[in-house]
Amino acid sequence: MASISGLFADPPLVTLYVPCRNYGRFLEQAIRSIHAQLYPHWELFIIDEASEDETPIVAERLRSECPDRIHVITHAAPRGLQKTANSVLEKARGRYIMRLDADDWLDESALLLMVAKLESEPAIGLVYGNYFYTDPDGRVLGMERRYKLGQEDVVGHLPPHGACTMVRTRALKAVGGYSEDVDAQDGWELWYKLMNRVKAVSLDAPLFYYRQHGASLSRDSNRLLTARARIFGKLRQQMEGSYKPSCLAVIAVKESYPGFEDVPYQEVGGQSLLQHALGAAQGAAGVTDVMISTTSPNVLDYARRLEDTGTIGPYMQTLRSESAPAAPLPIQAILQHAGEAYRAERGSYPDAVAFLSIHAPLRRREHVEKGIDILRITCSDSVVSVTEEREPIFAHGPQGLKLLNPGRMQNLTYDRERLYRFNGAFLALWWEVLGDADIFGETIAYMEMSAEDSVQVKRPSDLALLRRLLEEAAPTHA
Structure with missing residues (x-):
């Protein structure tokens, strides 16, 4: 188990990244929630996915306030979640890595709870928690309480949310990062790549706020189902033997x-x-x-x-x-x-x-x-x-x-x-x-x-x- 001094070590233990495409109106709240974390040792990459709104202006202003910890990466054309994640994985200095979507924001205890759990046991490679649903204006609608791993979900058929799931960086690198030919469902891919390699833990605490609005990717069910099929197909190919x-x-x-x-x-x-x-x-x-x-x-x-x-x-x-x-x-x-x-x-x-x-x-x-x-x-x-x-x-x-x-x-x-x-x-x-x-x-x-x-x-x-x-x-x- 890590000591208190180890838990609050420097350089950063956590690499965070926030992809943003035309979500400039939400971006500041997401980044401010990172600044408000009780756990202070993090670095942040803001990725502007060829936004046509105020995203570049907001991102640069936020970077200028904390230039030693916040980096802005600008893509001339959208690259998608998987390619973006792999590009950050290549630059990450953190022992752990996590995505925060630009239209969501973190509870102040999120990083502290997840890092403490990961630092407590080397076998743990993935941790996630519950979350609040909010309306477009940020008003809380309800709380999603995930099935508790190992107790209510024994077989692991319910992958964690793609965002706000913290992963041991070396474990993600060991499995080759994300598959770039899958354009959605990164939570599913991550889960089935890692579930038999590392220990996963779910925390019975709400760690972030998940904003519901018409443009949310998770509402595009046909795209998600198609991506899920590709994920399972790739995993099956990796299993093929004699x-x-x-x-x-x-x-x-x-x-x-x-x-x-x-x-x-x-x-x-x-x-x-x-x-x-x-x-x-x-x-x-x-x-x-x-x-x-x-x-x-x-x-x-x-x-x-x-x-x-x-x-x-x-x-x-x-x-x-x-x-x-x-x-x-x-x-x-x-x-x-x-x-x-x-x-x-x-x-x-x-x-x-x-x-x-x-x-x-x-x-x-x-x-x-x-x-x-x-x-x-x-x-x-x-x-x-x-x-x-x-x-x-x-x-x-x-x-x-x-x-x-x-x-x-x-x-x-x-x-x-x-x-x-x-x-x-x-x-x-x-x-x-x-x-x-x-x-x-x-x-x-x-x-x-x-x-x-x-x-x-x-x-x-x-x-x-x-x-x-x-x-x-x-x-x-x-």
């Missing part, structure tokens, strides 16, 4: 339902539902074989014709007995049947199996890849595709209905109120888990999909609506 786990993707196909006939042959966007499902699985990284499982010989004949014309690639098939035509087999039974068919042909069971619904035509290959990557990287029993529920949800309580996610009424998303629903598009699990009573196992990871990509086609009206939406979204040509 042994490649086998994964059987199973597409369960029922030919007709009451009121909805010829389901696999229905076309959306120029392809049948079966083609969409096969296209999402075939060629997806991590998928070693694709199997069609059905009770209908007609479906297999149709798939064979598609293969003969080169419309789809090679696949496996299995014909299930139609023992209970009024009710489809549960997913578990379908996957077990497929695994037995795989073993009969390959001589062994697959390492993992994935279930792909035929009713999710907007699920793409990258979704399948991401789901399998998550299964491997998190070492979870299973991965389910989910859509975050963004509307108020109620459940019965002693006094009638109880709102489960009251933060939604303030347009806030608290970790402890997040609700996810299985969208039916994708499920993957290890073969050894499949025989358990609970198909999901004990540790369940998730792959979040957008509401648009999660659209299900379960009835003719769904099909008509989706076709119309795709037509409206298609680019028009003069």
